[in-house]
Amino acid sequence: MVALVLTTVASWGIYALLGIGIVLVYRTSRVLNIASGEMAIFIGYVAATSIQYGLPFPVAVLFSMGAATVLGFVIFWFAIRGVMGEPPHVGLMITVGIAVILNGLMIVLFGGGMIAIPAGLPAFTTIGQVQLPTPDVVATIGAWFSIAVIAVIYRLTNLGLQMRAVAERVTLSAQRGLNVDRTVALSWIVGLLAAGLAGVLHGERSFVALSASAIGISALISCLIGGMDSLKGVVIAALIVAAAETLTARYIDPRYVLIAPVAILLVILIVRPWGLFGTVEEIRRV
């Protein structure tokens, strides 16, 4: 029972982290990132491979975060910058293209097989009388710590303020002296860092593989349930999705994991298409 709860909490953290990345870049650049799962697993592969080359776990994580920064900038500069301000379906299709490219790169560069990301810690952590699987504990702590950091950046720092300003009015932001391209680039980098960390933590819990990019779908569903313009909504919706998936896997069949969140999303789309915490205007824009 405790393990089940911990599994849910760990998945919750990973989906929330990934979802926050999607919402962040969606708000500043109005591009719905379908490729977040592929981005996450790509960075996960970077970490896994660097561990295979002998780097210790923390260094490998740092190295993969460096890769995420570079990848975020490259994606923004060479693909997203050209389609900002275009109709929304163009940005969406661009990220579909990015997803396919990343998938191919994972095969060519990393072989595309299943690789674990061992943290090099004992299998179980004992807290009081309870024995907990360490990978889930690490994933939970890592994910929630990063979510807290991103929330603080977004709410309390100048960078966060600039991102919120650009998210609302691009023109006015520029008139006030904000370098909009720079702010959007930074938001993509933060989004990639969030996605990459989610991928690494997912790999640390189980393994990275091509099929693991399905976590991006779960995160996307979380974003839509929560509402595309609300960080709080994504975090809460991620819990719903994680719980639904864990329960389906435990009591029905692990093969049909995605059905439960999909069913919830369908209900939400029918009764409240703008999401639990989204604003009604948002749906007019997209």
Add this chain to the structure above:
Amino acid sequence: MSINMNTQRIPSSLPTSRGRTIALRRGRAQWLTVLLGALALLLLPGVASVFWVHLANVSLIAVIAAVALNILTGNARLVSLGQAAFLGIGAFTAGILQRAYDVPFPVALAAAAVAGGIAGFFIALLSLRLRVLYVAVTTLVLHFTVTTIFSFVQAVFLDSSGIILPLPSLGILILKTPTQWYYFLVVVAAIVVLGALNLLRSFIGRRWTAVGEHDLAAEALGVPVAKAKLSVFAVTSAVVAFAGALSAYYVGTFSFETYNLGLAIAYLAMIIVGGVGSVLGSVLGAVFITLLPHVLDQMFLLLDLKIRANVLAGIHQITFGAMIVGFLLFEPRGLAELWRRFSAAAADWPFRYRSVDRGNR
């Protein structure tokens, strides 16, 4: 008599009537292209090897489905990631009917189209209140739901390794060899392409395009937006499901694994590379994307590079993705636009500009 001559001569130098304006734009070059194209299509099985005829057949099926998807995504601007699901709906409907009731081939195809239409109608109903991005995600959700159901159905009621279909027959004609299929598919694809061209010029097609451009503005102009969205989804999904059933019969077997997200993305790549919102683009894109992996393979064979099969799959994907991103960024109107520019230049060759009074020089 001389007066009459005069009146004949003046307009010949200027495009004063609609007919002449069209004649200026569509010269003999176009008819020549159409004729040559038709001839090439008819003679292809005579000159090409069986493998290339097979590829042509796969391309023709892709053309049918891509034309429909392009109307949905390019004209009505409803981005669909559910293409694989609709193809699968067609295949499974036809296959199950064939297996359970041994229905004739044409009936199975019709049933597939109806099933696809109904599924499309319900998805449209669901996404009626939503705009572009949400429609994309709804179709993505449909994709996962449907493929999960397929895997369940296949594992429980059918063979989990794949379902084998009998050779289809059209009355006395049995479709057996690739060449027989080829002529059948050429006719079907031609009907679909001409149908699409005519539909888009009718009031129905214009409504769909109007809704795609700006649904609020269309509504203000009196276009029944809900009806248009429902009909475009139902009609195009029916055609896609029809193509799915055709494809299942052509391959002779089908399995849920075929209908993965990669297939949906390949179709998206077809319409982007070909030209979003253009029927010609759908045709070019479908052929291009179907042939691309094989052309790449041939190229590697020629270069004598030993590449493992899974790495080759990776390279295919990278090329696909690069095509999607590249065309969106640099040539959003796709191959159709490149073709238009090329044929315009070819028609005027060897001159750089078209003469307005071409009759006189």
Add this chain to the structure above:
Amino acid sequence: MTALLEVEGLEVVYGHVIRAIQGISFSVGEGKIVGLVGLNGAGKTTTVRAISGFLPTENVRITDGRIRFAGQSIARLRPYQAARLGIAFVPERDKVFDTLTVRENLEVALTATTLRGDEPGRCRRYRSIKDILDLFEALARRADQLSVFLSGGERQMLAIGACLLTAPRLLIVDEASLGLAPIMRRQVLDMLAQLNREFGLTVLIVDQDVGGVLSIADHGYILENGRVVFAGSREHLLQHGDVKEFYLGQKEDRERGYRDVKQYRRVRRWH
């Protein structure tokens, strides 16, 4: 007195077809208030968008002419670069961030210009959010509310306040009076005049209200159909018979109806 902003022979073409601006020249002297006035479609907004660097992004091209700010050509600058040179801009619409609080709105202006230069002539009177809240008491009361709840007048104050925080050298106000009651309009104009008097802030006002603008401006330019049709000092314009009659609505001894006014403008447009 050297000119801070100089526009020479500016020509702007929309979508390769429409020449919205057909050779406008004007200059804004350091420490002056200059009015750019005209009816809808005269080209006022296009002109100021050209100055603040927004045209290249929208299928609009500057086909001719020069724009110089403090001796430097700025026609090719990106919008935020123009802002960082000290050109503060109060747009016609969308002038505040609705989803941010009043305080955050001011913070955006403050953070964006942390790189503000030390050129002479930049108005440095207002350095902190508190300075602005002291200046506008109405804003101080609502400092932590979302700015979507502000009234039209308060939004205008907030927008001007945010501009003051960027250490402006030139303040451009597009349609200062749009949607404001006459008394508020007067207040905004008086405030601009006061800022100019006390801190030597250079102001370019773009407006339809010829009378209002000329009451505080040192110089005025009247635009029609993308051309300057009248230019001169306030006194000159206020004394000019045609301006009085056709833009200020004051009737001299001559009796002319609405049709005559239209006809006059039509002739005037094409010189």
